[in-house]
Amino acid sequence: MTDPDPHLLVVDDDERIRGLLQKFLIRHGFIVSAARDAAHARRLLSGLEFDLIVLDVMMPGEDGVTLTQHLRETLTTPILLLTAKGETDDRIAGLEAGADDYLAKPFEPKELLLRINAILRRVPDAEAAPVSPKVLTLGPVRYDTQRGEVWQGDTQLRLTATEQKLMQIFSAQVGEPLARADLVERLGRDGGQAQERAVDVQITRLRRKIEADPKQPRYLQTVRGAGYMLAVDT
Structure with missing residues (x-):
């Protein structure tokens, strides 16, 4: 029995970018849902389980870093932040909020794919247990x-x-x-x-x-x- 394709949530207020990311990731074997802002993302997260969240930082209203902080109170789902800011301190703020990784815009779609796959490999496999517990x-x-x-x-x-x-x-x-x-x-x-x-x-x-x-x-x-x-x- 094969494992189901990973389900990703893409959160970005830019409709064009959101659509492009969704199509690109679907072409590479992912199931992808999309949200236009933090409130929309919360509604999807309340009813669905995701393997990873791709989250834009610069959104109107509740930004990506603040949403990450709030999600970390209840969720362990991996989060990859997309940020247009080039300063290291801004990226570090995202990691401190609980993100697993970040990617600065503009980026190559292939790099996004590599980052997503790297994060998903970090998630422990519940079925891959050692012979003796410790x-x-x-x-x-x-x-x-x-x-x-x-x-x-x-x-x-x-x-x-x-x-x-x-x-x-x-x-x-x-x-x-x-x-x-x-x-x-x-x-x-x-x-x-x-x-x-x-x-x-x-x-x-x-x-x-x-x-x-x-x-x-x-x-x-x-x-x-x-x-x-x-x-x-x-």
Whole structure:
């Protein structure tokens, strides 16, 4: 039995761009729904499940970054932001809001396709379970490596697809420092300082979820000159 085609939601206030993206992505095997603004997107999200959201930042009314912040309160669906802004700080703001990646306009459609596929590959496969389950303990937080789930007591902590992928990467090499460039490559992104800074932002977000004091991390540590390392309780 083959897996169903991924269902994408494209949110852009520009009707021409919205239509072009929808046709392009459908041609490449995706099921695509489209929304003209944040309110329209909310209505679709209330009744449908999506595998990924392609979201324009510069929209009238509620912009893409604000919508991302609100969606992250209840959804873990991957989000790719489209932004016309070239400043790195503006893109970082989107990642801090909970986006998994960003793409600056104008862009080549092929690059959009590559980014979407890279994000979808980060989403853990629920059926691909290791032979033996293993739980890592990080103080009051537990990471189930079999299910890719993070728990604090009886509460499951919501992780974005990128955060889930980072936990998967770190848990496979507990106690070993991983360089930023290595993390960028494993996340399926192009190299460069901008992407390494983007990883820093994702690490900061992840620490807020698993650390008692994110400013003085005990478990997701910074190793000077080497990158980041996951430490666990024995």
